[in-house]
Amino acid sequence: MDQGAGGVHELLCIVEQIALSNNLSLDRLTTPEARSILGSYRVVVASTGNLGYSIGVVGRAFGLVAEIHMSADAKAWKKDRLRDIGADVVEHACDYSETIARARVAAENRRDTMFVDDEGSRHLLTGYAVAADELARQLDARGVRVDAETPLVVYLPCGVGGAPGGITYGLKRRFGDAVATVFVEPVASPCVMVALASGLASPPSVYQFGCDNGTIADGLAVPRASALMLDAVGEAIDAVVAVTDSAMLDWVRTAWNRSALRLEPSAAAAFAAHAPFNLAAKHEPEWPRLDRATHLFWATGGSKVPDPEFTALLSPDYADAEG
Structure with missing residues (x-):
């Protein structure tokens, strides 16, 4: 989407x-x-x-x-x-x-x-929130029920946080505690993770925590999270997962080879977060029905990647070539 x-x-x-x-x-x-x-x-x-x-x-x-x-x-x-x-x-x-x-x-x-x-536009945030209504219609059309017994887990690639924040706001308004939103960031640019972990009033930079913000996921290469987003929905974020560049590249290739789904690394981040989130969350008492959950991966782009660029991403040597 x-x-x-x-x-x-x-x-x-x-x-x-x-x-x-x-x-x-x-x-x-x-x-x-x-x-x-x-x-x-x-x-x-x-x-x-x-x-x-x-x-x-x-x-x-x-x-x-x-x-x-x-x-x-x-x-x-x-x-x-x-x-x-x-x-x-x-x-x-x-x-x-x-x-x-x-x-x-x-x-x-x-x-x-x-x-x-x-970083601070309410119009952007509310515009992203409308996506929750579109998603609800798609789920209804497929007969997918979202409630306490069959929750929804949504994996959202995260840069500065405006898009996943707005989507989280919309989803929580519609589904309440029956939905969990998982923000997914590169290990080099976990700006929302460090903001939530620090507890500081103003979002810190990832540089303060030894991260270099160097990632293949250009759409997620952000060193400081949106203060507006954190103020609006920070407490509603259920989890933040950091994924490696190699994991994103693996999922670019997997999505293409299995489903002919053309993704750029930023979009593939959502898929890369599935396993670590489930590993961390399976013992959490507030998620007793995780085994019955519907898992949804938010793919944010890739259809416009030029053929030579996309072909390069599919090469197993791409990560080494990029250094």
Whole structure:
């Protein structure tokens, strides 16, 4: 399931705000007059790929100027994909947290500029929460019951935390204690894990705990978790599992070989967390029906990975080649 819903929701809120401030009819936003006005506005966001792409696609569709700031972890093909749709890509030789800070500064005091804050946007968080309704409909269509006797365990790849946090909020509102959400992070970038374990009021950086934030999972390479997300749903997170790059790569290959499912490493993280979560949780008294649970893996992307890049991921020598 895609994580673009939060970005689309945020962008639509921005378009609505611009339209209302310019007396534009909301049902005529694609007219030449409306696009002329919308084209004088710029939306700025930091991203390693998926969020920037959703902002770029929808923003450009309405005629907005889309400025995407990308960290050193972002893949070259994701930058090219954004340029192909007419977005302005600003590259930074730093990690994602610093890229967000630089993008925020770049947007300050600029006329007709809107900043999408991946660390602190409630519009993003609530946009992601809508995914719970979509999931509920899919489960109903398949006759999957979710209750105390047959719980649901959802594995969510986690970067800064906005997407899994919003999804957790939506799932808990709908299913309550019958659902457990498991945040999945790279061992080099366990920003939510260290934030919850530290007990500090402000989320610490993984660097403070000896982690280097170096991972093949570019979408999850985040050294500091969202304070907004932790404040909103931190106590509702049931578990956090850190997985290795090699485990993610193994699941990229397994998903392709068994099911022709095309995943990038960030998306494969959810599958890699299944075994360690079950090992840790099987003796927990609050989960007596874990053996009857439905396990759901949130795959966040991969269908757009260029063929040469994906073929390389399937090679058993890829990890060694990457160093």
